[in-house]
Amino acid sequence: MRHLLDTTDLSLGEIDELISLAEDIIENPEKYQDVCKRKKLATLFFEPSTRTRLSFEAAMMELGGNVLGFSEAASSSASKGESVEDTARMVSCYADIIAMRHPLEGAPRVAARKATVPIINAGDGGHAHPTQTLTDLLTIYREKGTFDNLTIGLCGDLKFGRTVHSLIKAMSRYSNVKFVLISPKELSVPEYIKTDVLEPSGCEYAEVEQMEAVMPQLDILYMTRIQRERFFSEEEYLKHKDAFILDMDKLQNAKESLTIMHPLPRVNEISTLVDDDPRAKYFEQALNGKYIRMALIITLLKWGELL
Numbered sequence: 001m002r003h004l005l006d007t008t009d010l011s012l013g014e015i016d017e018l019i020s021l022a023e024d025i026i027e028n029p030e031k032y033q034d035v036c037k038r039k040k041l042a043t044l045f046f047e048p049s050t051r052t053r054l055s056f057e058a059a060m061m062e063l064g065g066n067v068l069g070f071s072e073a074a075s076s077s078a079s080k081g082e083s084v085e086d087t088a089r090m091v092s093c094y095a096d097i098i099a100m101r102h103p104l105e106g107a108p109r110v111a112a113r114k115a116t117v118p119i120i121n122a123g124d125g126g127h128a129h130p131t132q133t134l135t136d137l138l139t140i141y142r143e144k145g146t147f148d149n150l151t152i153g154l155c156g157d158l159k160f161g162r163t164v165h166s167l168i169k170a171m172s173r174y175s176n177v178k179f180v181l182i183s184p185k186e187l188s189v190p191e192y193i194k195t196d197v198l199e200p201s202g203c204e205y206a207e208v209e210q211m212e213a214v215m216p217q218l219d220i221l222y223m224t225r226i227q228r229e230r231f232f233s234e235e236e237y238l239k240h241k242d243a244f245i246l247d248m249d250k251l252q253n254a255k256e257s258l259t260i261m262h263p264l265p266r267v268n269e270i271s272t273l274v275d276d277d278p279r280a281k282y283f284e285q286a287l288n289g290k291y292i293r294m295a296l297i298i299t300l301l302k303w304g305e306l307l
């Protein structure tokens with residue numbers, strides 16, 4: 001049984017196949033409208049979500065399948081003390097594939113030990129968010145036509161930002177990719193991302209505290225939210241919450257070909273005036289999330305001989 005717990009569970013060839021499948025789904029949606037007929041996706045969300053949960057559900061519906069699940073731990077038997085393992089084992093009796101979001105890092109991996117159907121990590125604490133990364137990869141590919149020779153600026157909360165950690169892991173596998181890590185010192189990427197991912201990959205990277213000076217270098221600017229829910233105190237959050245706000249002034253020296261991405265939700269880190277700039281691609285990115293999740297559901301069900 002194959003699960004998707006981290007982006008590196010997929011080879012580069014498998015990522016290429018998922019992207020090709022997503023592009024075919026975009027071009028020929030009618031070909032896929034009954035592919036998952038009578039199959040069920042369970043969305044087990046122990047943490048809030050708009051895009052991930054609803055795009056998974058829309059993805060399964062557009063494949064002709066059905067969905068069941070819960071959107072908060074309080075409405076599941078986790079609130080009575082049921083373990084993640086037991087929940088996964090039970091839900092395997094009711095669904096053919098499970099997407100799970102959990103505040104605890106590693107919870108989907110624990111679930112995968114007992115599940116008898118594929119488990120998809122839909123975000124675990126500050127660790128990883130591999131389907132967001134597949135969404136980001138599809139967006140980069142559709143915008144740039146390649147994953148090589150790109151300079152990517154990652155801006156905001158790089159310490160707790162699981163989407164950033166997953167994207168660095170994924171993009172550092174391609175050729176001549178450079179990272180510019182833009183954050184306050186207190187929110188810089190965890191040491192393991194540097195020692196276990198960036199340095200072994202040989203990718204160039206720089207850590208800076210301001211975005212203006214590096215803007216002209218960037219092919220992609222990946223903005224992130226300062227995440228209130230990950231801070232240990234409100235005081236710490238308030239200190240950093242307005243650290244970076246992307247507005248039209250800051251884009252003055254940016255390339256015409258820049259792609260501005262954001263996993264969303266946004267709070268105030270991108271001015272709404274930027275939304276009308278043709279370089280802003282974050283809403284297209286959210287739509288791509290549905291297509292790549294359709295491709296992933298089909299692929300995991302096929303690998304598990306469930307389709």
Ligand code: CP
Nearest residue numbers: 049050051052263264
């Ligand atoms: N990008 C993302 O994970 O959004 P949600 O938290 O709304 O699912």
